[in-house]
Amino acid sequence: MNQKKVKAKSNLAAGIIGPIVLGLVLFGMIVFLVGLVSFTNTFTREYSESTYHIADTAASLVNGDHIDDYLAGKEMEEYQRTKRIIDAYCRRMAVSxxxxxxxxTSYYGRFVSVFNSVNNKVDNSSYKEWTIGYMRNTTNSEYARKYQAIYEEGSAYETVYRLRAGINYKPHITTMVPIRNESGTVVALLCVQRPIHEVMIAILPYMITVLITTLIISLLASRTISSFMTSQLVVPIRKVSDEATRFARENTKGEPLGAISQYEELYRLSDSIDKMETDMVNYIENLTAATAEKERIGAELSLAREIQKSAIPNIFPAYPERKEFDIYAMMKPAKEVGGDFYNFFFIDEDHLLLAIGDVSGKGIPGALFMMVTNIVLTDRSHMPGTPAEIMSFVNTHICEHNDMDMFVTIWLGILELSTGKITAANAGHEDAVICRRHGDFELFRTKHDFVVGGMPKTTYKDFELQLAKGDKLFIYTDGIPEATARDNSMFGLDRMKDALNTNKEGSPRQVLEGVHDAVIEFVGEAPQFDDMTMLCLEYLPDHREV
Structure with a gap:
């Protein structure tokens, strides 16, 4: 009788183990294939987005108003300077x-070269640098369609994928972005070709890892099931079940079960029941300790937030004794602490410095980088110099100690209160928005210089804007227009201007609160993914006080 039962269990185990192992193998192959496709698509998409940012930054280096002048042999000093910067950027970004x-644009089948930088060391390619004015036919119809999408359809960027090597090229992607003149018209395209050997290199370890993991899981599952099906289970499991039932009913520690089976699995089970009874007694104490630790971490992050808050002006009205202007600012980090900052202070009795910045990282690293940048900027601003000179000093200092390769965009202006003239510099930051008295808020577009911390010896240029009595200035970080709702739609510049104009007759505080409320209403329950920081200044009429 017993022999028949053992044989039946053995046969049952054999009948179950085979299909389970086969199922695990098939499941592993499906997971492998799905994961491979998902991994490749995700990696390629991220690669494309990062290449777009490289191209967009490079496009900011080119003066779109002088494209035809370059081709005509004019402005060659500026052309050569821009060419050297693009060459250096090509090498720094490790693109081909x-x-x-x-x-x-009559048929998008031909183009003329303006700038051409080659970096064959990246993938041992053999490209030849085109000279300025070199003309050639478009590579194929796909490129022509991409060109047309940017010129005629307003596409922000287009990407061509070459995932397989050809006769004259290696696997790469080419991302192209528009270069616009001062009126906003697309006058040329900047293209970045980037090798994708990282994708190919990353796929092989993934394949090996998934295959090994599938094999290990199959072997462990087979051994566990085989041991379980061939063991005498009923009595040991009943003892465990009875003890668990008794403990659940009485909530008192019983006699230890001990070694109720020669098999390791059942021994572990009985030992777990014994430990469970002991652990349950200590559970509440452990939970209390864990809660206290969580509260301690929360308190430390709260302290870090307060430290960061104290590093920027946060008491309003900021200068109640000054009747020439009214100012208000707010910062809402996406995490406990953020990478945005704003600042304003008097350089002397007639000059007020205004600054806003956005660090490339978030959380604690971004906050630390922000505080260092703000301190360096503040210290340098108390010495003579224009915004461009201050920005150059800050960039040099940051680049010398930037082991994490982070960067920060900054809008920096100095307002002369007696005249309303603002001298400013822009290191890759969002354009300011100005509201003329009795008018609407409109973007004040200027050419952006390179970000701070991105490249040593970067040159920055000053520009001027004039405020009249009653005008307002609004500066902000990209967390405002890029605030995203659950359907992945962005708040955008148009909605931001609508929110500004809704409260254009209000005080700077009312203006910012109106924008903040509009953003919150737009995103709804979607989580905040970026810091939101903004500052508004009103150059007050003579008859109005704060």
Whole structure:
């Protein structure tokens, strides 16, 4: 009788183990294939987005108003300076090519080269650098369609994928962005060709890891099931079940079960029941300790937030004794602490410095980088110099100690209160918005210089804007227009201007609160993914006080 039962269990185990192992193998192959496709698509998409940012930054280095002058042999000193910067940027970003072309928009089948930087060391390629004015036919119809999408359809960028090597090229992606003149018209394209050997390198370890993991899981599952099916289970399991039932009913520690089976699995089970009874007694104490630790971490992050808050002006009205202007600012980090900052202070009795910045990281690293940048900027601003000179000093200092390769965008202006003139510099930051008295808020577009911390010896340029009595200035970080709702739609510049104009007759505080409320209403329950910081200044009429 017993032999028949053992044989039946053995046969049952054999009948179950085979299909389970086969199922695990098939499941592992499905997971492998799905994961491989998902991994490749995700990696390629992220690669494309990062290449777009490289191209967008490079495009900011080119003066779109002088494209035709370059081709005509004019402005060659500026051309050579821009060419050297693009060459250096090409090498720094480890891309194969960065080139600027003016496309024949009559049929998009031909273009002329303006800039061309080659870095064959990246993937041992053999590209030849085009000279300025070099003309050639568009590579194929796909490129022509991409060109047309940017010129005619307003596409922010387009990407061409070459995932397989060809006769004259290696696997790469090419991302192209528009270069616009001062009126906003697309006058040329900047293209970045980037090798994708990282994708190929990353796939092989993934394949090996998934295959090994599938094999290990199959072997462990087979051994566990085989041991379980061939063991005498009923009595040991009944003892465990009875003890668990008794403990659940009485909530008192009983006699230890001990070694109720020669098999390791059942021994562990009985030992777990014994430990469970002991652990349950200590559970509440452990939970209390864990809660206290969580509260301690929360308190430390709260302290860090207060430290960061104290590093920027946060008492309003900031200068109640000054009747020439009214100012208000607010910062809402996406995490406990953030990477945005704003600042304003008097350089002397007639000059007020205004600054806003956005660090490339968030959380504690971004906050630390923000505080260092703010301290360096503040210290340098108390010495003579224009915003461009201050920005150059800050960039040099940050680059010398930037082991984490972070960067920060900054809008920096100095307002002369007696005249309303603002001298400013822009290191890759969002354009300011100005509301003329009795008018609407409109973007004040200027050419952006390179970000601070991105490249040593970067040159920054000053520009001027004039405020009249009753005008308002609004500066902000990209967390406002890029605030995202659950459907992945962005708040955008148009909604931001609508929110500004809704409260354009109000005080700076009312203006900012109106924008903040509009953003909150737009995103709804979607989580905040970026810091939101903004500052508004009103150059007060003579008859109005704060």
């Amino acid at each position: 090519l960065i080139y600027v072309i003016e496309v024949d």
